[in-house]
Amino acid sequence: MAKKKQKYIDIMVIPDPNRQIKTIRISIPLLKTFFTVAVLLIFASTISLIYFTKTTSYLYTVILEKDKQISELTQIKEEQDKKIAALNKNAQMVNEKIKNLTELEEKVRRMVGLSSPPASRGNVIRSMNPDNSISYDDQTTTQLLTEIDQKTSELNDLISKVEARLNYLAALPSAYPVYGTITSPFGMRKNPFGSGYEFHPGIDISVPIGTPVKAAGKGVVVYAGWLAGYGKAVIIDHGYGIQSVYGHNSQILVKVGQTVERGDVIAKSGNTGRSTGPHVHFEIRVNGNPVNPMKYLAKEN
Known part of the structure; x- marks a missing residue:
């Protein structure tokens, strides 16, 4: 006669000597199913943990790379801002010089009775740069300021000579005291x-x-x-x-x-x-x- 296959496991629980012993019967197929599920859960958790770790590491690497790129872009922007500020400062210096030069030119024209030409301001720049593609880098700015200073000096010298000439002409007794x-x-x-x-x-x-x-x-x-x-x-x-x-x-x-x-x-x-x-x-x-x-x-x- 074949031996009957065991389907249950009995677990005896003895709380203390004074209490009744309890028996817990657990189905073996259920127990196998439980262990199988537990193993699968542990396996899935392990796979998930490995994936999460790799994903986290990848994201951390991406974030570090992005931070590096942001830092480099920020540095580039700061350098560009400094260059732009320097160019603006150079342009401002040149414009102030041009303004003074234009005022001197206007003074000379008024002294000799000439009218102002249209759009006279900036003639110095246009004469040096006909296509109007000025770059206010340090070298160009230095060249511009040097030439403007030279023209300013020439105009001041001309103004002195014109003033002296006008004073002389004004002093000359060239008008009739009476007409008769x-x-x-x-x-x-x-x-x-x-x-x-x-x-x-x-x-x-x-x-x-x-x-x-x-x-x-x-x-x-x-x-x-x-x-x-x-x-x-x-x-x-x-x-x-x-x-x-x-x-x-x-x-x-x-x-x-x-x-x-x-x-x-x-x-x-x-x-x-x-x-x-x-x-x-x-x-x-x-x-x-x-x-x-x-x-x-x-x-x-």
Whole structure:
């Protein structure tokens, strides 16, 4: 007779001597199933743990690489920001120089009466870089600043020369003190008070008494009063060794030490002093010597 296959396992539980013994019957197939499931769970957990570990390691490596890339990009950006800041600073310096240069150019144009050309600002840059592709790196900026400084120095020198020339032109006694008929020119003439000839150191311009007499050029009044032969006279020192004399006035309107501009009224014409009729005696002296006033008056525009 075949031996009957065991289907259960009995487990006896003895709590203590005073209590009844308990028996727990567990089905062997169930127990096998339990162990099989447990082994599978352990295996799955192990596989999951290995996968998780590898995944975590991979992600950590990726994160480190990304952090490295971010750090490199941040460093690159900071370097670029520094370069951009340096370029902006260079551009600002160049623009300030250009602004000053343009203002000097405008000053020269105003001094000589020229109008400003359209879009004049930046002409220096465009002349150096026609395609307008300026790069404000240190080398280019240094070159630009050097050339702009040179042009600025040239303009300042030109301004000084123009100012000196304008001051000279403003001082020249080139305007008629009055407008009328020239009754006696410069040089030798017949003596109006007797026989023979005499040297006439100026020109006589016939005008009615009371006609405003104007300064022929900018200068300082060095004499205003009665002068023998000239009557009531005004003498203006124009600098550069040049003086102008206005004689035979009926009234003097300026004082010694007063600065006058060309066209300022300095007196009123008359017939005082050694005169044969109402007129203005106009005389120009260079280094104390009388010269023909027409050489200066002819320069009037």
